[in-house]
Amino acid sequence: MDINTKQLRKNAFRVTKNRGMTALRIRVPGGNLEVKYFDVIKKVAENFGNGRVHITTRQGFEVPGIPMEKIPEVNRMIAPILDGIETAVGVEIPDLNSGYPAAGTRNVSACIGNSVCPFANLNSGEVALKIEKLIYPNDYHVKIAVTGCPNDCIKAHMQDIGIIGMALPVYDSYRCIGCGACVKNCRRVATGALSISNYKVKRDHRRCIGCGECILKCPTSAWTREDKYYRLVIMGRTGKKNPRIAQTFLEWVAEEAVMKVIANMYQYIDNHIDRSLPKEHVGYIVDRTGYPVFRQEVLLGVDLGQLGRVAESINFGGYFYERTNIFG
Amino acid sequence: MGFEFTMDSFNKVLEDISKNFIFYAPRRIPGKGAFSDTDVVVYQEVEGFGQIELDEKSRFSPKEVINPITQTLFYFNENGYTEPETNNKGIIIFCRPCDANSFKRLDEIFLNNGPFKDSYYESLRRKVKIFVIECVQGFENCFCVSMGTNRFDDYDAFIRVAEDRITCDVKDNLLPAFVKHGISAEMRPDFISENAVKVAIPDQVNKTIFTHEMWREYSERCIACGRCTVVCPTCTCFTMQDIFYEDNHKCGERRRVWASCMIDGFTEVAGGHDFRPDKGMRMRFKAMHKIYDFRKRFGYNMCVGCGRCDDVCPEYISFSNCINKVSALSREVNG
Numbered sequence: 001m002d003i004n005t006k007q008l009r010k011n012a013f014r015v016t017k018n019r020g021m022t023a024l025r026i027r028v029p030g031g032n033l034e035v036k037y038f039d040v041i042k043k044v045a046e047n048f049g050n051g052r053v054h055i056t057t058r059q060g061f062e063v064p065g066i067p068m069e070k071i072p073e074v075n076r077m078i079a080p081i082l083d084g085i086e087t088a089v090g091v092e093i094p095d096l097n098s099g100y101p102a103a104g105t106r107n108v109s110a111c112i113g114n115s116v117c118p119f120a121n122l123n124s125g126e127v128a129l130k131i132e133k134l135i136y137p138n139d140y141h142v143k144i145a146v147t148g149c150p151n152d153c154i155k156a157h158m159q160d161i162g163i164i165g166m167a168l169p170v171y172d173s174y175r176c177i178g179c180g181a182c183v184k185n186c187r188r189v190a191t192g193a194l195s196i197s198n199y200k201v202k203r204d205h206r207r208c209i210g211c212g213e214c215i216l217k218c219p220t221s222a223w224t225r226e227d228k229y230y231r232l233v234i235m236g237r238t239g240k241k242n243p244r245i246a247q248t249f250l251e252w253v254a255e256e257a258v259m260k261v262i263a264n265m266y267q268y269i270d271n272h273i274d275r276s277l278p279k280e281h282v283g284y285i286v287d288r289t290g291y292p293v294f295r296q297e298v299l300l301g302v303d304l305g306q307l308g309r310v311a312e313s314i315n316f317g318g319y320f321y322e323r324t325n326i327f328g
Numbered sequence: 329m330g331f332e333f334t335m336d337s338f339n340k341v342l343e344d345i346s347k348n349f350i351f352y353a354p355r356r357i358p359g360k361g362a363f364s365d366t367d368v369v370v371y372q373e374v375e376g377f378g379q380i381e382l383d384e385k386s387r388f389s390p391k392e393v394i395n396p397i398t399q400t401l402f403y404f405n406e407n408g409y410t411e412p413e414t415n416n417k418g419i420i421i422f423c424r425p426c427d428a429n430s431f432k433r434l435d436e437i438f439l440n441n442g443p444f445k446d447s448y449y450e451s452l453r454r455k456v457k458i459f460v461i462e463c464v465q466g467f468e469n470c471f472c473v474s475m476g477t478n479r480f481d482d483y484d485a486f487i488r489v490a491e492d493r494i495t496c497d498v499k500d501n502l503l504p505a506f507v508k509h510g511i512s513a514e515m516r517p518d519f520i521s522e523n524a525v526k527v528a529i530p531d532q533v534n535k536t537i538f539t540h541e542m543w544r545e546y547s548e549r550c551i552a553c554g555r556c557t558v559v560c561p562t563c564t565c566f567t568m569q570d571i572f573y574e575d576n577h578k579c580g581e582r583r584r585v586w587a588s589c590m591i592d593g594f595t596e597v598a599g600g601h602d603f604r605p606d607k608g609m610r611m612r613f614k615a616m617h618k619i620y621d622f623r624k625r626f627g628y629n630m631c632v633g634c635g636r637c638d639d640v641c642p643e644y645i646s647f648s649n650c651i652n653k654v655s656a657l658s659r660e661v662n663g
């Protein structure tokens with residue numbers, strides 16, 4: 001059998017431990033899927049795979065047990081998925097019958113967001129689709145996730161780029177009855193950014209993380225939301241070398257700024273990636289260039305707006321598996 | 329007298345009378361709902377009829393117009409005090425029949441419930457004219473028919489909106505503006521005669537109900553958030569706050585601000601004693617006030633059946649269902 005494994009991988013198939021067998025990865029940007037596509041996935045699994053799917057942590061489907069020679073047929077079968085999910089949001093797919101054009105940049109995952117979740121400060125799935133349009137297809141290895149609030153149900157802190165929805169609470173002191181619900185709750189579940197003075201509430205903006213809890217708790221709508229804002233956490237990862245959670249890079253920025261930073265990051269990768277390696281995750285590139293270079297390049301032409309702030313320095317920390325330290 | 333208008337000609341009426349009146353009506357405020365990407369409907373000033381939200385019940389009631397959430401009663405310094413100046417324009421409130429009936433309840437509490445009239449309330453209330461918007465179907469959780477508040481005859485104008493036409497019955501000295509811009513038409517107000525939710529009000533409430541274990545359920549379910557009372561058109565409790573300005577402690581103001589019998593601290597007194605620490609007890613107090621205690625004093629029920637308390641409870645506690653439970657128990661006890 002003569003298979004170009006590089007092309008196979010780029011086509012969103014996998015080289016598996018069973019020789020000659022592959023597995024297909026289906027993207028579900030935002031983790032939000034119309035159930036009609038289950039029929040297509042089912043058909044692929046039953047006709048070409050082993051009748052099972054693996055639900056991935058990135059909210060995609062992996063269909064295992066596919067003989068490599070069936071790849072062209074599988075690709076034709078999934079054309080409706082590519083068309084309905086990818087081209088529908090503006091992703092350019094060169095040939096709908098040839099399967100996925102790239103696999104490096106992973107599925108953009110998202111929490112359920114404000115279509116269901118009361119805590120959500122945004123429609124996470126919709127933002128994920130906008131990002132999908134912006135970055136796919138792309139071979140660079142990047143993981144992005146969108147989460148509606150700092151509860152971070154999608155684990156944006158384990159991504160290269162984690163996008164967290166923020167609400168700017170605006171206060172109408174006339175409507176406040178001084179019940180204290182927002183103050184107690186902010187202290188209990190968030191950051192203690194609120195205090196009572198003269199029976200009315202004060203918000204310390206430097207402590208506030210824009211979770212929006214105060215807005216949800218207020219019985220009289222004294223707290224309401226203004227425009228949507230975003231926090232960006234960067235370079236979280238798992239992996240063998242140095243697992244770590246992402247650190248805050250930007251806060252209180254608008255959606256356009258987020259999109260521009262992401263687009264710039266691909267240029268940054270292009271500028272600095274070590275082409276002698278088969279692949280290099282963006283986090284390791286940042287480890288090499290240092291944060292200041294990353295910051296400078298991804299912020300090119302970015303409007304941070306009035307409230308936006310940038311981390312002056314970041315200590316990514318994380319964890320090195322030093323056996324000698326642990327076991328002596 | 330009856331009149332018919334197009335939207336445009338009705339707006340001309342409003343324009344004419346806006347010289348002497350401010351209009352308040354339910355208004356949809358985009359993006360200001362508690363959840364992201366949702367709206368809130370609240371009583372606010374409007375300029376034209378088009379700004380009035382007709383398709384959704386307002387979350388908050390029109391009581392805000394004459395019973396402000398925060399109201400400065402006077403400002404003080406070392407030498408004396410001054411009351412804030414008031415606007416002398418009249419107030420026209422566009423509201424549904426249940427809410428129109430709620431003002432009578434507010435009047436009892438603020439004007440007829442003791443030796444003194446509440447002058448702050450009275451000065452606003454005096455200026456109010458009520459333009460009732462006809463209800464054809466009612467909304468979710470409404471039970472005005474059970475409360476007898478589906479009807480309201482004491483309106484200044486009664487407004488029917490159907491297919492871009494507005495018909496009005498007008499009783500007031502504002503007539504010239506209506507005559508000038510409208511066409512005279514037959515108009516007999518209609519009131520809805522049935523709600524999906526029906527509530528039985530107990531005639532007699534046996535004392536055993538007050539200590540009945542039915543209230544215990546609410547001790548566990550209610551989170552004491554107070555939403556049910558701040559949206560209620562007939563809740564009137566307030567607290568007093570003396571404020572000393574932060575950068576000059578010799579000046580300040582006295583305010584009154586809404587309070588809620590459902591929220592912690594309402595029945596706490598000096599020394600820390602709390603008369604109703606338990607949420608079930610608070611629910612009992614509120615429910616009985618709405619359908620029994622007020623009636624004992626004024627001869628009719630306080631609750632106007634707007635259903636807002638049911639609309640907003642985050643714990644899905646239904647006040648109407650609670651009243652029906654009280655009624656069923658009363659029937660059992662009274663035989």
Ligand code: SF4
Pocket residue numbers: 111112113114117118119120121124147148149150151152153154
């Ligand atoms: S991250 Fe926030 S918005 Fe998203 S599902 Fe979790 S709680 Fe809801």
Ligand code: SF4
Pocket residue numbers: 167169185186190191192193194203207208209210211212213214215
């Ligand atoms: S948004 Fe969150 S952190 Fe900010 S004040 Fe409100 S509850 Fe506190």
Ligand code: SF4
Pocket residue numbers: 175176177178179180181182183201217218219220221222223
């Ligand atoms: S929850 Fe609302 S009413 Fe209560 S103290 Fe906070 S802002 Fe004021």
Ligand code: SF4
Pocket residue numbers: 556559560561562563618630631632633634635636637638647
């Ligand atoms: S108790 Fe409930 S239904 Fe009755 S008037 Fe108040 S909010 Fe409306």
Ligand code: SF4
Pocket residue numbers: 549550551552553554555556557590640641642643644645
């Ligand atoms: S709205 Fe519901 S939970 Fe809140 S105080 Fe009223 S009954 Fe209790």
